[in-house]
Amino acid sequence: MAFGLSDDQELFRTTCRRALTERAPVERVRELIGDPVGVDRATWAAGADLGWYAMFVPEELGGGSVSGEALVDAAIVAEEFGRMVHPGPALTTNVVAAGLARAASAELAERVLPGIAAGELIATWAFAGPDDALPTTPPVTATRDGAGYRLDGVASYVPDAAVADLLLVSTGTDAGPAQFLLPRDTPGLEVEPLETLDLARRLATVRFTGVQAGPGTVVGTPGDAAADVEHQLRVALVLQCAETTGATARGLEMTVQYAKDRVAFGRPIGSYQALKHRMADHRMWLEGSAAITAHAARSVQERRPDAAIAPRVAKAHVGRRSTATLHDCIQLHGGIGMTWEYDLHLYFRRVISNEVLLGSPELHQRALVDIAEGAAA
């Protein structure tokens, strides 16, 4: 047992890594850079066999996780995705699965969760606004309309919206937050792809214009979905931190290897303290990232008292330190690090992107003060 993971979880990690390195090496990721869909279908299908989309789905609906710790298992997948800068909607599909498993009616759960677990349905979460990656009020509003609701507004930074079959939309109503699960081809729902810093990630704006959301699309209790949205955010933050940690680990490995192989002024550049001390610091903060992400995964998984705090702490640390590390990895490489054909910038792009999506580190640091004041009040 390593780092608090069970033998089953360690085996799961090994299997994930093998599946990704065999099917989707970074050359394959590069092939998908200009592709509007940006999903490697073969790897997606293999992922279904490995249970990548099943962990949050109850067993009676065809789901189940390796260890019973759904979020810890999902974080393992996310970390391995980061190591290969793998594209695609697996992480966001799992966030939606976690949200549905928590809040969806039995009827809705039976209708969609088996398909999600089997990899037949891709889902994504529309939650952020164009100018607010971590909104306090949802950017889409829902107003009562007959038996259902009418949705208007603009959600942004929605991962893989163009390829998703289902969108979980967080909205605001007069009574408070409400969530809906809508097919992507719902009339009035338009997906507009964005240009992305992370070349292996598709993000889109989703425009809702008079979208009719029938009673069957409601997730949870309308007006009372704040805790559901918060739970999804915690899961998303943990998976994002795990992915960033994996990407950072790989970027640092590449850099250390390069520093061993590259000789200048008569010796490997990695022997110079001016360089090796920097790599040591990156290794140190990386250990911190892995530690705080694992802590956050278990806190959210087990609904511990610090379940609101831990994912935000993790994001604040992982987000900031990883970008600094990847930046320096490129600096430590010198000229080759600046080139398009060297893979390091793909990793740099992923961690920068992850730093600012779902709220910046500084924003989450401030959120901790809000939480402390809320607890004291």
Add this chain to the structure above:
Amino acid sequence: MTDVVEVPQQEAPAGESVAEFRARARAWLAAHVPRKTPGEPFLQWDDEGVARSRAIQRALWDGGIAGVPLPREYGGLGLTAAHQEAFREEAAEYRMPEEFGNAFNVVVPTLLAHGSETLKRRHIWPILRGDAIWRQFLSEPSGGSDLAGLLTRADRTEGGFVLNGAKIWTTGGNYGDWAICLARTDPDVPKHAGLTMFVVDMRTPGIEIAPVRLLDGSADFCQEHIDDVFVPAENVVGEVDDGWRVATTLMVNERSAIGRGWSLGGQRGQQEDTGIGLEPTLLDLAREVGRDTDPGVRALIGERWVLDAVMAATTRRVGAALRAGDLPGPAAAILKAMAGSVGPRRGEIDLAVAGARAAAWQPGAENWGVHRLSSHGIGGGTTEMQRNAIAERLLGLPREPGDDRVLPFRELRHNTRPA
């Protein structure tokens, strides 16, 4: 020579199961050892703290629960690691004689690995009985990081060696009974090859111990002047000129004890995950100085919680990985290096929030400036040495080349202490 040292034995039933031992330890601890009190210092190097720890260690001996896994022929109980773990769990709520930590964590394993039969029979049981507090004479005023470049000389004389030199950074040095001391026995070979480890009676004439006052006013460290101190030949640990190997064992044990949490008992809070709390002191200060609504200050307060939480989570993770063998011993350097980076940043944040109150304050109020003043990564190995350990031992990066490992010590530029 070995048969002349008689080793007293503890009174303990033979063939105890872990459960039987645990029950006996629990009862004895409850009746004879004080419980931990909140906020008490981990180490208390003063007359009161040292006397209490000697008494507690003596109580463990009298109860037959001292030196649980140590061999019976040296005064221990000769029980298994499972018995020891049971002891640590039972002791978690009790005050442990932590001033004996060096003796148990570092000296005993080093003596067991390299010491002669005489040394083991003579020196282990007095530790278990609370008689002997041990210190380390390693660092010198002329050099701390470059330990193998040390200058203290041990010259052969009739029946033993004469030591001359100086040592520094011994915590609680004025309360030590015995020291394990590294000195140079051969300056004509490369520096690592001419060292020898000695057991030194700290009360030998010629040893002068003086406290070193630190920049924050504290004085837990000592410096020792060693002036013509005679050490008998039988006090050599291991072989003459093979002291670096002994020192390596010592440092490995030191690191793994740090990984275990160092404490002689179990330590709740360090090994168990107690969750992230948002400690209110800094937020209270921000309110007091009217800065609690400033977004920048709020981000800084949040950052300080992040630093503390990451440090704690990393300590638990690396500690567990070291215990399980998932990370090699040098990984302990991650924790020291992180403390050396987190400390100064915490100090900066405290300073930013406190503002002028860090420079002067009402008599008796909190001294916030001292957090910046004393937040250094020096004691116990500088942050730079930790970075070397991480880079070379964990990442496998090559060493900086240097003559100091190949030339005879005599031909090297020696460590100096600039005036």
